[in-house]
Amino acid sequence: MNGWGAALAAVLPSIGVGLLFWYVMRAVVNADRTERAALARMDAEESRAAAAGVPVRDDTVKNSDS
Numbered sequence: 001m002n003g004w005g006a007a008l009a010a011v012l013p014s015i016g017v018g019l020l021f022w023y024v025m026r027a028v029v030n031a032d033r034t035e036r037a038a039l040a041r042m043d044a045e046e047s048r049a050a051a052a053g054v055p056v057r058d059d060t061v062k063n064s065d066s
Contacts, residue, residue, distance in 0.1 A: 049055075
């Protein structure tokens with residue numbers, strides 16, 4: 001290999017790992033943003049229901065064994 005080919009071969013794995021890291025981190029940040037938006041919508045809905053005096057349905061599962 002000539003000088004440029006060897007340099008490219010040495011840098012290419014680092015670029016690939018960097019791109020993979022960027023893609024995974026972007027997915028994590030987007031998932032966090034989506035979850036925060038969903039929680040904010042749920043909190044707003046609960047606040048509106050409480051202000052209107054409507055009971056809010058509790059979807060949490062209660063374990064009677066504990």
